[in-house]
Amino acid sequence: MENTNGKEVEPFILENNVGNVISQGDNIDETLANVNNVSLPEESEKIEDEAEEVTLKEMIDCSEWRQNHKHVFILSSAGKPVYSRYGSEDKLATIFGVMQALVSFVQDSDDSIRSIHFEQNIMVFSIKGPIILVAVSNRKDSIEFISTQLTYVYNQIVSVLTLSRVTKIFEKRHNYDLRRLLTGSERLIDHLLTFSETQPEFLLDAVSCLKMQSAQREAISNAIISTCSKIKTLVFAMLIGCNRLITLVRRKKYSLQPSDLHLIFNLVNSSESFKTAESWTPICLPNFDATGFLHGHVSYLAENCQACLLLLTVDQNIFFELSAAKKAIVEKLEKNQLFDVINEGLKKPNLTVNDIPKIYKMRHFIFKCKKSSHLLSPVLPVLYNTPAAANNLMFQYQQLYSTIHQPGSLLKLAFQQLPNETMLGWVTEKFELMVTFEPLINKRSATDGAKKLSQIIEKDEDKFFIQNIYNF
CATH class of the missing domain: 3.30.450 (Beta-Lactamase)
Structure with missing residues (x-):
């Protein structure tokens, strides 16, 4: 097998020394024959019975794999399906079982599996506590980029549930079906994956800004500051539009990483309901605080404007106070003719x-x-x-x-x-x-x-x- 530089690579890339169990000469079928000896949870008996008949080659040859260059799976450490980018999780239960078995097989040797290379395909694993994330790509994507994507997907789950809740759930029941809590959130993961593959911001861990004169941006920021400075529980206020950051105001000593901003962009872009009414939504920002929620007042400046204002607070009881603040901000922007500046800027690209x-x-x-x-x-x-x-x-x-x-x-x-x-x-x-x-x-x-x-x-x-x- 060859990597993108034409050099020999081991089909399995592992963290420590279990690689000697799977030699470079072993083929995938022989490897899976060994893996099938790994016990699966009682709740997955059907997966266990069928796993012996499934090879990694057959997995790639199924229609879901042939039609899409990258497939993403999420499962629990007990083998419970959580998410599949394409196809039904239930119909792909056998594949989830094989993936869980591969992870367990390597972990039994006190090691951690990172990736499997076969033909033109690469299979990348990311193990985050009780959650296993797997991506399979049929082109020569770098392991680092795919791993970054999987981390984003995991952070999206944490953003919906918080790390504390995920941890407590699996401490009580290791075979819990996480889909019960993520129903309706699949669209966030779907959109995030597409977003990460088409927007350069994810690749470079950066955020695009709306092009404008610095004096205009400062005036917009001051409209927010003068309105919100006395709301002591307000942590962040930001104005975004068309995947671009217009301004960000923060409480001193706090900051937001680009990866958290990407989750905010993804939330806004994935939710049409924000365009029709003011919304009050909990959101966990994993790199800011993975253990708890901020509460967000989310609204567009106007029906004919693509700019969305987010006011993030630690107080879940100040929706109406933030709603009044939003109205005051809009009035100040209109009074200073900044509303038109924002609208015109968002109607065209930053640059050609x-x-x-x-x-x-x-x-x-x-x-x-x-x-x-x-x-x-x-x-x-x-x-x-x-x-x-x-x-x-x-x-x-x-x-x-x-x-x-x-x-x-x-x-x-x-x-x-x-x-x-x-x-x-x-x-x-x-x-x-x-x-x-x-x-x-x-x-x-x-x-x-x-x-x-x-x-x-x-x-x-x-x-x-x-x-x-x-x-x-």
Whole structure:
């Protein structure tokens, strides 16, 4: 078996030394024959009986796997199905059983399974306490990127239930069917997976901001601060729209990581009901506090506006106070003609490649400001306007990112010439930049183009990124 660099890889990647149990020469059928000796929970007797007839090859050949390049499963450590990205969890019960058996087999040797490679496929495992997450991809996705996706999916579950509740549930009943508590939340996971595969923010752990003059952004922030500063239990206030952050105001000493902001974006984008009425919803932000809920007042500024205001508090009894605050904020924005600024900004993309002074043979780029963890990327040009072309470009960015960020690597510049495009990745103390060029550009020209691009962006970074920290 070969990895993306053409080097031999072991089909099973494990944390410690159990790899000697599964040698590189073993095939998947022989391995599963050993795995089938692992006992499964009594509640999964049907899975146990059928597991011997299922090979990993058959699993990949079923229709759900053939039609979709990446499948994601969630199950409990007892083998109970929780979620399947495609298909019915109940109909795929045998597959869940095999996955649980694989994990148990390795854990019995005091080890932890990370991934399995077979043919062009990769199977990645992430074990989070009593929850097992598995992704199977039929293209050469990096283990790191898939692992990040699985962590996001796990965090989405925690966001709905809190870590404390998940822990207590499985301490009382290890074979609990978690689907009972997640009914209706599948759409959040579905949307999150699609979001993470199509938006560069997930790859670079960053957030895009709405482009505007810094004075306008400060005026919007001040409208929120002046209204909400006396609400002592309010922790965060943010205005978002079209997957872009307009402003974020926070209580001093508190901050939000991009991964938590992504969950907030996902919640808003997945819920049409927020557009029709003010909502009061609990939300756990795992990197802020995985053990408890914040309570969010969520509402759009107006029916004809795509900007959504979220006021997050630790007090579950102040809905009406926050509702009044929202109305006051809207009045201030309208009075200062900021409502129109927001509306007009959201109606158009932040940037197109044509907005950048001509850079030789450049097609697209992704730029991350390290200081703020904010990101800038233009809309995809016509060449990449089909789902297949857009997905392929994102896949190439993923591969380039993995090349630069290999564990232990000191690589700061990567240049890759591919059949359809040339990619350049550049990491400095201030920023990360990945650029797509036409396929025949040479390294010198690509490097010069990347330097020119970084200078252009840094010149206007106060428009593209939120430079100031706004506190109540």
